[in-house]
Structure formats: structure tokens, C-alpha cells
Amino acid sequence: MSLLEVNSLSAFYGDFQALFDVDFRAEAGRATAIIGANGAGKSTFLRAVAGFQSPPDEAIRFDGEAIGALKPSRVVGRGVALVPEGRRLFPSLSVEENLKIGGYCGRRGGWTLERVYGLFPVLQERRDAPATALSGGQQQMVAIGRALMGNPRLLMCDEISLGLAPIVIRDIYAALPAILSEGVALVIVEQDIGQALSVAEDVYCFQGGRVTLQGKASDLSRDAISAAYFGV
Amino acid sequence: MIGWLDTILQGLMLGGLYALFATGLSLTFGVMRLVNIAHGDLSILAAYLALVIVQHFGVSPFLSLIAVVPLMAIIGYALQTFLLNDTLGDDILPPLLVTFGLSIVLQNGLMEVFSADSRGLSVGEVQTASLPLGGGIAVGVFPAITLAAAIVVLALMSWLFNSTSLGRALRATSDDQSTAQLMGIDNRRLYAVAMAIAMAVVAVAGVFLAIRTTFDPTSGPARLLYAFEAVIIGGLGSLWGTLAGGMVLGVAQTIGFALSPAWGIAVGHIAFLVVLLIRPNGLFPRTRDA
Numbered sequence: 001m002s003l004l005e006v007n008s009l010s011a012f013y014g015d016f017q018a019l020f021d022v023d024f025r026a027e028a029g030r031a032t033a034i035i036g037a038n039g040a041g042k043s044t045f046l047r048a049v050a051g052f053q054s055p056p057d058e059a060i061r062f063d064g065e066a067i068g069a070l071k072p073s074r075v076v077g078r079g080v081a082l083v084p085e086g087r088r089l090f091p092s093l094s095v096e097e098n099l100k101i102g103g104y105c106g107r108r109g110g111w112t113l114e115r116v117y118g119l120f121p122v123l124q125e126r127r128d129a130p131a132t133a134l135s136g137g138q139q140q141m142v143a144i145g146r147a148l149m150g151n152p153r154l155l156m157c158d159e160i161s162l163g164l165a166p167i168v169i170r171d172i173y174a175a176l177p178a179i180l181s182e183g184v185a186l187v188i189v190e191q192d193i194g195q196a197l198s199v200a201e202d203v204y205c206f207q208g209g210r211v212t213l214q215g216k217a218s219d220l221s222r223d224a225i226s227a228a229y230f231g232v
Numbered sequence: 233m234i235g236w237l238d239t240i241l242q243g244l245m246l247g248g249l250y251a252l253f254a255t256g257l258s259l260t261f262g263v264m265r266l267v268n269i270a271h272g273d274l275s276i277l278a279a280y281l282a283l284v285i286v287q288h289f290g291v292s293p294f295l296s297l298i299a300v301v302p303l304m305a306i307i308g309y310a311l312q313t314f315l316l317n318d319t320l321g322d323d324i325l326p327p328l329l330v331t332f333g334l335s336i337v338l339q340n341g342l343m344e345v346f347s348a349d350s351r352g353l354s355v356g357e358v359q360t361a362s363l364p365l366g367g368g369i370a371v372g373v374f375p376a377i378t379l380a381a382a383i384v385v386l387a388l389m390s391w392l393f394n395s396t397s398l399g400r401a402l403r404a405t406s407d408d409q410s411t412a413q414l415m416g417i418d419n420r421r422l423y424a425v426a427m428a429i430a431m432a433v434v435a436v437a438g439v440f441l442a443i444r445t446t447f448d449p450t451s452g453p454a455r456l457l458y459a460f461e462a463v464i465i466g467g468l469g470s471l472w473g474t475l476a477g478g479m480v481l482g483v484a485q486t487i488g489f490a491l492s493p494a495w496g497i498a499v500g501h502i503a504f505l506v507v508l509l510i511r512p513n514g515l516f517p518r519t520r521d522a
């Protein structure tokens with residue numbers, strides 16, 4: 001049994017259908033990449049898992065329990081965290097307050113302020129600064145740290161490399177193995193195929209709200225991925 | 233000269249009362265973008281609750297706060313949970329309409345139960361006592377207590393907002409309620425808590441108003457207007473700015489009254505408009521990036 005099992009999940013914005021019968025698995029201690037072009041439905045999928053759509057309860061199973069119908073504020077309590085696209089830090093809160101509020105859900109576990117600072121030492125120096133005063137890369141570190149503070153068992157990251165310099169992206173990706181080694185299931189959404197495949201063992205390709213390709217990263221050829229990505 | 237100093241002092245202390253009215257309004261607008269048109273009427277409801285308690289148990293109006301504050305907090309929590317939460321959304325009109333309706337219901341309800349007669353609460357000698365400050369200037373004891381109460385309330389709110397987990401959740405929700413939900417914050421429950429706090433403060437405001445002056449079931453809307461002006465003058469979202477806003481309004485009104493009794497309120501409105509012209513975002517706008 002996988003930690004996260006999604007079965008024929010559909011999602012809607014009003015009359016517009018953004019996801020069509022998506023099946024998806026994520027395993028503890030493994031990284032799974034979701035790749036796809038603009039508008040493929042990647043963010044919609046992550047947000048649906050986080051509770052922002054109301055699919056049938058059974059469409060999303062986490063650790064064996066149906067969580068599809070739970071509100072977002074309840075889903076975090078089960079151990080599902082999302083680092084949202086665009087980081088979405090709280091501008092009125094300092095860096096440290098942003099991290100602390102990540103622990104609001106009250107889940108116990110190994111992640112503490114000290115350990116997040118250990119993972120991203122630069123944040124400790126800037127702990128009292130308003131979160132939005134940081135550089136893009138540092139803000140992304142706060143967003144990841146904030147999600148970790150809720151001690152998730154599933155961590156979903158939506159385009160954490162977007163708009164960042166390659167050297168900064170390298171720093172951020174360097175933190176992922178430490179997170180995986182805790183037994184966390186990691187789901188990484190990226191538009192950059194190479195970036196995603198650098199950590200992920202499993203790959204899903206989304207296109208037009210559907211999964212068009214799925215498999216082990218090592219088994220898939222570049223051509224097959226490109227074909228699924230661009231639909232050619 | 234002393235006469236003017238005295239007038240300004242009175243105005244500053246009146247500002248404390250206005251700040252008490254404004255704080256709750258500013259809180260609910262800040263956290264959930266809700267403009268509560270019934271805010272003033274709810275303060276008058278608190279005044280009537282205090283009146284009933286004072287008449288029934290023969291206690292001082294100050295003591296009645298022990299019951300009125302939690303009662304109003306419960307009313308606020310219930311109001312938000314069962315009525316106002318469902319009006320919140322992308323459209324700002326539904327909460328305006330519903331709280332406008334609530335304002336009318338409250339006024340008529342109070343009229344039915346308590347009649348249109350003017351009432352007041354008395355705190356005995358404290359009401360008229362004054363403290364000489366020397367140089368011929370004296371301050372009323374009761375206005376000074378009102379200002380002190382406002383400062384205590386604002387200091388408590390400031391502590392709540394800046395130093396507690398609840399305060400962090402309130403600020404985060406004010407910033408971005410959707411992302412706040414990702415943190416495990418149940419926004420609807422948090423809104424109910426915010427309204428409970430707002431109503432607790434408005435209870436204090438209503439009781440102090442009722443001691444200071446007479447009130448009747450239609451006294452609410454004027455209170456809403458002053459609270460609104462104090463919030464805007466001070467700058468939306470700034471706690472201590474609200475006190476400054478209340479004081480600007482209070483001083484303008486007392487100066488106006490000193491010039492001519494017919495002009496007091498109008499000078500307050502004029503001061504409001506002047507501040508808006510010079511500083512459209514108020515005196516202490518909350519600055520934030522992004």
C-alpha cells in the first residue's frame with residue numbers, strides 16, 4: 001500500500017474541468033516528480049490533495065484513510081503539507097513567525113525551529129526580518145521550512161526552482177535528501193524536466209489535466225517524456 | 233489660553249472612547265474584510281445589557297463589565313458562526329447588506345424591549361469628580377479612566393497580535409486566508425474568535441459610552457460613523473493609529489463644541505475629510521511589502 005493513493009480524481013473550477021480521472025501514487029521515503037507544461041493541471045492536482053477541491057472522500061487515500069472530503073485545515077493535521085507555487089509567505093510575519101506558524105497544526109515530530117535553521121543556516125541570521133525582505137531563494141527556504149514545521153509525512157513542492165538562479169536551486173535541492181531520509185514522501189512539481197529527474201525516482205507527466213505518462217525515471221527515455229510533455 | 237488647553241485635553245480623552253469603538257471595527261475589517269454596519273448597535277446592545285445587570289443586581293456599571301464583556305464575546309462568536317461566515321466571499325456586498333439588516337433588527341428589538349426613552353448608567357461621584365493638574369487645569373476622573381481603559385485594551389490587543397500564537401494566526405489569515413488554511417488554520421473558526429474579541433472590546437466601549445452620556449435604541453449608527461472615521465484617520469490596520477485617529481476626532485469635536493455647540497460634530501467630520509485629503513491612507517498606514 002502506498003502512503004498516498006489517488007484514484008480517478010477529477011477537479012473543477014466552476015464549469016471548467018481541470019483534472020480528468022487522475023490516478024497517482026507516492027511512497028514513503030521516495031521522491032516522485034510531476035512534470036508538465038503550463039496549465040497542465042499540476043498545481044490543481046497538488047491543491048486538490050491538500051484539500052482545496054471537494055472530490056469524493058475515497059478519491060484520495062492517505063495512509064489507508066479516505067481524506068478527499070476533508071477541509072485543507074484538517075488535511076495538514078494528517079501530515080500532508082504543500083509548499084505552494086509562488087511561496088506565498090505571510091508578509092506581516094517575520095521569517096521566524098512564518099516558520100512557527102507552520103507548526104500551528106500541532107503535529108508532533110522531529111522538525112523544530114533549530115532543525116530548520118540547521119537545514120537552512122542563512123534563515124537564522126535573518127530570523128527577525130520580514131519574510132518578504134529576503135531574496136527569492138531564501139524565501140523559498142522559508143516556504144519549505146514552514147511546511148516542515150508541521151512534521152508532514154507527505155511533502156508536496158510546487159515549482160520550488162521557479163525564477164531562481166541555478167546556484168540557488170542547487171542549494172535548495174541539496175536539502176531534499178535530508179528530508180527524504182526521514183521517511184517523508186516527496187512530490188515535486190517542476191516544469192524543468194532535468195531538475196525534477198535529478199532527485200525523483202518516479203515520474204508522472206501531466207498534460208491537459210490527464211496523466212499521459214508514468215513510470216520509473218530510469219526506465220523512461222527522454223523522447224518518451226518529451227512526447228508526453230508536449231503531446232506530440 | 234487655559235480654556236483651550238482644557239478643551240484639547242478633553243478631546244484627547246474623548247479620543248480614548250472613540251478608539252474603543254474603533255478597535256473592534258478595525259479588527260474585523262483587518263482579519264476578514266468585514267465591515268460591520270451593526271457595530272454601533274451592538275455597542276448599544278452592550279449598554280442595555282449593562283443597564284439590566286445594574287438594575288437587577290444593584291452593582292456598579294464598572295462591575296457589570298465582568299458579565300457584559302463575556303456575554304458580548306459569546307454573542308459575537310455565535311453571530312459570526314451562524315450568520316456572518318456565510319456572507320463572506322469575493323463579493324463585499326452580502327456582509328454589508330446582512331449587517332445593515334442586523335442593525336435595523338437590533339434597533340427595533342431594543343425599541344420593543346426598552347422603549348425609545350433615553351437611558352444612562354451612573355457611577356456616582358466618579359462621574360463628576362475631577363483631578364486638578366495645577367495651573368488651573370483639571371481633568372475629569374471618568375474621562376481619564378476611559379482613556380486609561382482604552383490604553384489598556386490597546387496594549388492587550390497589541391500583545392495578543394504580536395506575541396501569541398492566536399495573534400500570528402490572525403495576521404496570517406489577514407494576509408492570505410487560503411495559505412493560512414494550509415497551516416491548519418480553520419478560517420471560519422478564527423473569524424468567529426476575531427468577532428468575539430471585537431465584541432468584547434465593543435462591550436467596554438458601549439458601557440463607557442452609557443456612563444458618559446445618555447443613550448437610546450437609535451444611538452448606534454452615530455457610534456459606527458465615529459468609529460469609522462477614527463479607523464480611517466489612524467490608518468487601516470494600525471492599532472495605535474486607531475487611538476491617534478480617535479484623538480484627532482475627539483479634539484476636533486471638542487474644539488468645535490467650544491466654538492459653537494451647533495458645530496461640534498461637523499468640525500469632527502471636517503477634520504476627517506482634511507486628514508483624508510492630506511494623507512489618504514491615514515496617519516499611520518500599515519506598511520507591508522508584496
Ligand SMILES: Nc1ncnc2c1ncn2[C@@H]1O[C@H](COP(=O)(O)OP(=O)(O)OP(=O)(O)O)[C@@H](O)[C@H]1O
Pocket residue numbers: 013016018036037038039040041042043044045085191
Ligand atoms: N483559480 C482558477 N480558476 C479557474 N481556472 C483555473 C484556476 N486555476 C487554474 N485554472 C486553470 O486550470 C488549468 C490547470 O491549471 P494549473 O494551475 O493547475 O496548471 P499548472 O500545471 O500548475 O500550470 P503552471 O505550470 O503554469 O503552474 C489551467 O487551464 C488554468 O487556466
Ligand SMILES: [Mg+2]
Pocket residue numbers: 042043044085158
Ligand atoms: Mg502550477
